[in-house]
Structures are given as structure tokens and as C-alpha cells.
Amino acid sequence: MPVRPHPDAPDDSLLLGDDGVPLARMRVRDDDGTPVAADVRALSEAPLNRLVAQVRRDLAGHRLETPDEALAAALVADGLELSRAATDMRHDLTGVPEPVALPDGWSLGAPGWDDDLAEGLDAAYGPDHPDGRWQPSDTDEVRAMFDTGEPVPPLVPASARLIDPDGRSTGHVLCAGPVPWTDDDCVWILNLGVAPRAQRRGFGRALLVHALRGARAAGLPSVGLSVVDGNPARHMYDAAGFRTLKxxxxxxxxxA
Known part of the structure; x- marks a missing residue:
């Protein structure tokens, strides 16, 4: 059995070599039908070339997530592609900023989904965005959250839509929490986006501060997010008091 539960940590698993020697520690989960090997860490005595071969055979079809730069580099050197490089961040909800005043006619409304918001996010996530284009599957996932609560329901107090003076949705912050993919009971910012026509006016910060204050009002201890390398929003998260987690x-x- 190449993957077995860790004897001392029931939430973790071990990837074993053919001789039964543990090669890596990880957490295995399912993300809406996609098998994920998360937080994969090579054990100190495991040769990387041997671990790479075992991963390719016994974790075939998985999405592998690791903080181990050497393991990721070895997988890439073996012909695989690094599909995402990001930083997980946390805000401990101390020193939360005051609400951001919006220009006349603009407001933050109840979270939800509509065609205006879909159009705005499709324009915001263009081909040059570090996270890639907004996809129809992204729309389907957001709709499912509101319609069925799957894979996680929105956390309403920490989520909101940005409404322009004409009453159209122009951006949003979408949060859930607690979420099953973290070790702590944090609120997770799943998406924060503003349509191009409303960018560079402080609305992103207004939505972010709303999420922080809503998370605190909901009684949860922290807020987490993942920001991909090259995303200029990283500066906004740093300024708001987020710290690097991993x-x-x-x-x-x-x-296979």
C-alpha cells in the first residue's frame, strides 16, 4: 500500500517506497472530484529522485501542493509543469482597519451572483492576469456555493458585492469559513475582484476591509487567502496587515 495513514497523526498520510520506507508526509483530500496531495514534504532521509519516481507512479492524477521548493524543482526537472506558485497569508484580526468610505452613489450590497458581476470578473481576469482567465467553471463554482452550499457555503457577513450608482454589480468579495482545507478555523477569501471600469479607486481595499470586519463579527479567529506570484493585490494584503504563512x-x- 503506497499511501497509508501516519501512525502518530491521523489527519496525515505517508507515501511509502516499494520497500515500505516512508518517503514523504502529506494530507490527502478531494476537491470536488480532484484528488489532492497537500502539504507534501519530503522526509529528510528520502532521496529526491526516488521520491519523484514514487510520486509519478503512486500519486498519478493528483494535484500535488508542496511548500518544499526542492521537491517542486525536482518534479519540474523530471518534465512536469509548475502550474501555480502562491503564498498563503493570514490576518489575525488584530488592528483591523476602519471601514473605507465609498464615493457618493457607490455601496456594498448583499453577496450574490448576477450577470453584471460575471461580466465584470470576466473582464478583470484577462489573459495577462497572474491567476489566468476567468473560466465558465469559475462561474459554475460560485453559483453552486449560493445555490447548494457546495463545496462550501458563502460566509455572508464577510462577503459583499460592490454596487455602482446605476445599481449594477461591479465587483465582490466572496468568503467561506471555516473551510476544510486549513488546519485552523479561519475565514477564507475565495475571490476578491473589481471590474476594470472601477479599478484604482480604492474599492478593492473597501471589499477587503469588509471581509475582515465581517469575519470578526462572525466570531472566527483569522482570515486566510492565497495570492499567486505576480499579483499586484499582494501589496494591498501586506498593507492591511496580512502576514506570510507559507x-x-x-x-x-x-x-499513469
């Missing part, structure tokens, strides 16, 4: 490098392991 790096997360993602490699998709092809099917």
Missing part, C-alpha cells in the same frame, strides 16, 4: 507550489501529476 509558500505553496502546485504541480499536476499526470495520469
Amino acid at each position: 509558500r505553496v507550489l502546485t504541480v499536476r501529476i499526470p495520469d
Whole structure:
């Protein structure tokens, strides 16, 4: 059995070599049908070339997430592609900023989804965005959160839509929490986006501060997010008091 529960940490698993020697520690989960090997860490005595071969065979079809730069580099050197490089961040909800005053006619409304918001996010996430284009599957996932609560329901107090003077949705912050993919009971910012026509006016910060204050009002201890390398929003998160938690490098392991 190549993957077995960790004897001393029931939430963790071990990837074993053919001889039964543990090669890596990780957490295995399912993300809406996609198997994920998360927080994969090579054990100190495991040769990387041996671990890479075992990963390609026994974790075929998985999305592998690791903070281990050396492991990610070894997988890339073996011909795989680094699909995402990001930083997980946390805000401990101390020193939360005051609400941001909005220009006349603009407001933060109840969270939800509509065609105006879909159009705005599609324009915001263009081909040059570090996170890539907004996809129809992204719209389907957001709609499912509101319609069925799957894979997680929105945390309403920490989520909001940005409404322009004409009553149209122009951006949003979408949060959930607690979420099953973190070790703590944090609120997770799933998406924060503003349509291009409303950018560079402080609305992103207004939405972010709303999420922080809403999380605190909901009684949860912290707020987390993942920001991909090269995303200019990183400066906004730093300024709002988020701290770096860990790096997360993602490699998709092809099917055998």
C-alpha cells in the first residue's frame, strides 16, 4: 500500500517506497472530484529522485501542493509543469482597519451572483492576469456555493458585492469559513475582484476591509487567502496587515 495513514497523526498520510520506507508526509483530500496531495514534504532521509519516481507512479492524477521548493524543482526537472506558485497569508484580526468610505452613489450590497458581476470578473481576469482567465467553471463554482452550499457555503457577513450608482454589480468579495482545507478555523477569501471600469479607486481595499470586519463579527479567529506570484493585490494584503504563512507550489501529476 503506497499511501497509508501516519501512525502518530491521523489527519496525515505517508507515501511509502516499494520497500515500505516512508518517503514523504502529506494530507490527502478531494476537491470536488480532484484528488489532492497537500502539504507534501519530503522526509529528510528520502532521496529526491526516488521520491519523484514514487510520486509519478503512486500519486498519478493528483494535484500535488508542496511548500518544499526542492521537491517542486525536482518534479519540474523530471518534465512536469509548475502550474501555480502562491503564498498563503493570514490576518489575525488584530488592528483591523476602519471601514473605507465609498464615493457618493457607490455601496456594498448583499453577496450574490448576477450577470453584471460575471461580466465584470470576466473582464478583470484577462489573459495577462497572474491567476489566468476567468473560466465558465469559475462561474459554475460560485453559483453552486449560493445555490447548494457546495463545496462550501458563502460566509455572508464577510462577503459583499460592490454596487455602482446605476445599481449594477461591479465587483465582490466572496468568503467561506471555516473551510476544510486549513488546519485552523479561519475565514477564507475565495475571490476578491473589481471590474476594470472601477479599478484604482480604492474599492478593492473597501471589499477587503469588509471581509475582515465581517469575519470578526462572525466570531472566527483569522482570515486566510492565497495570492499567486505576480499579483499586484499582494501589496494591498501586506498593507492591511496580512502576514506570510507559507509558500505553496502546485504541480499536476499526470495520469499513469
